Amino acid sequence: MKLLINGEFREIEPVETLPELIDSLGLSGAALLVEHNGVALHRSEWSECSLKAGDQLEFLRIAAGG
DSSP: OEEEETTEEEEOOOOSBHHHHHHHTTOOSTTEEEEETTEEEOGGGGGGOBOOTTOEEEEEEOOOOO
């Protein structure tokens, strides 16, 4: 499955949902923001987000500091 992740095309094992992708990439969901095909997703929408080849995803980590 080929996805555009943070501006780079990546070939990954097929996954059906966003949580599966997050797990397969080894990302921590605790401080993570996700945009799917240009739409920012609320964490409660992640499990409903179906993925298909060619989708565009942006993952951003929330960092505190000053």
